[in-house]
Amino acid sequence: MADFWIILTGTLVAATCGVLGCFLVLRKMAMVGDAISHSVLPGIAIAFLVSSSRDSLLMLVGAAVLGLITVFLIQLLQQGGLQSDASIGIVFTALFAIGVILISRNAAHIDLDLDCVLFGEIAYVQWDTLIWNGYDLGPVAVWMLGGTLVLVLAVIGLFYKQFKLCAFDPALAAAVGIPVALFHYLLMGMVSLSTVASFESVGAILVVGMLIVPASTAYLLTDRLSVMLLYSVLIGAVSSAGGYYAAKWLDASIAGAMITVAGILFVLAFVFSPLHGLMARYQKRRKLKTASA
Template sequence: MNELWIILTGMLVASSCALLGCFLILRKMAMVGDAISHAVLPGIVVAFLVTGDRHSFPMLLGAAAFGLVTTLLIESLRKSGVQADAAISVTFTSLFSVGIILVSLFARQVDLDLDCVLYGEIIYVPWDTIIWNGLDWGPKAVWIVGTTLVLNALTILLFYKQLKLSAFDPAMAAALGIPVAFFHYLLMGLVSVTTVASFESVGAILVVAMLIVPAATAYLLTDRLSRMLLYSVLTGCLSAVTGYFLAGALDASVAGAMTVMAGVFFILALFLSPRHGLVTRWWQRMRLQRDLASHGE
């Protein structure tokens, strides 16, 4: 049963991250997701210091708030003339460093250490359960990440057209009266909440891969957003399942193995994608050359 909970948690994390990752990829904001996933650390620490509970709802709010602060700072720096990559780098490294200092100063003696925040450990998920009315309702991580997945999925279903148009053509979306800025910050807020909800299982560093790699894999496999969302979720879930058994075979970190498998699937898509794969393109060029040679004869 513990094995099932671990795999389920990995699938939920991968799915919730993958859905948002598709829009980050299309908006060419992959590094913004990286920045937010690191810069929310001060918000987590501040929320913990205020509430004294690292499973609290205020912790999600603190992370989301700092995620929006990160986005605002990046946009402000870009508008002031700083290059986009420099703005992202300055913002997330500064906020992340502040978070590390806060952890080392105020949370050194509690279970909010750097290993917990940065790396996480998914194998402990089955033992941290919710007990209510004398009944065991399952791991807290499953409920938290599952709720986040439902929130992300419902938001995308409700605002699919607006998010799609804002991602592909923001100017047209604004001309049609769609509040592009609102949906931009809504997406950033969801990324923040999803990141902190995934901390316990995969950590701040590995969640970056789950945000980007399955979505990037799906991007290579299709040109339609609806299919991209589906393929990204399937890739993330497959990475979670195969990564778990890889970790068992190697006696290695489960979360790390899941991320490695996500990278493996990306490499396979990079070479073997039906339309954009390197091998596919090479084969098409070779066939075109043969056709031209045959016509020349």
């Protein structure tokens, strides 16, 4: 039963991050996901210090607020003339450092440490269960991640056309009256929620892998957004299951093995994708040379 809960938790993380990751990759904002995953740390710390509780809902709110602040600060620095990569680096390192100080100074003797926040341990998810009226309803992480996935799918489903147009052509989206900034911050808010919802199971650092790698792999396999979203979820699910069994075989980190499997799938797609793979591009160049000869 423990195997089932671990794989299910990894799959929920991969599905949530995979859907959002597609839009980050298309909008060339992959590193913003990395920045948010680090900068939510002070939001988690502040939520804990205010409430003296590790209540997941409060941490979700704290992380979402800090995620939006991160995006706002990055945009502000870019508008001030700073390059995109420099803006991201400055904001997330500064906020991450503040979070480290808050936790090390105020929560040193409490079960809220940097290893928990940054690395997580998916092998322990089955021990923290939700009890309702005396009934064991399963791991808290599964319910929290499942709820986050439902929320993400609901928002993307309701505003799919708007998110799609904003991802491919923001100028056209603004011209037809779509509030591009609103959907930008809505996407970033969902990335923040997904990051903190995953930090106890996969970890805030490793969730970056699930945000970017499956989506990037799917990007190489199709030119249609709807298919890309489906492929990203499937690749994340395969990475979770394959990574778990690989970790058992190697006696290694489960979360690390999941990202490693995702990386292997990306390399395979990068080389053998019929649309954008190295082999396909090589064959196209050969055909062009043959035709021109």
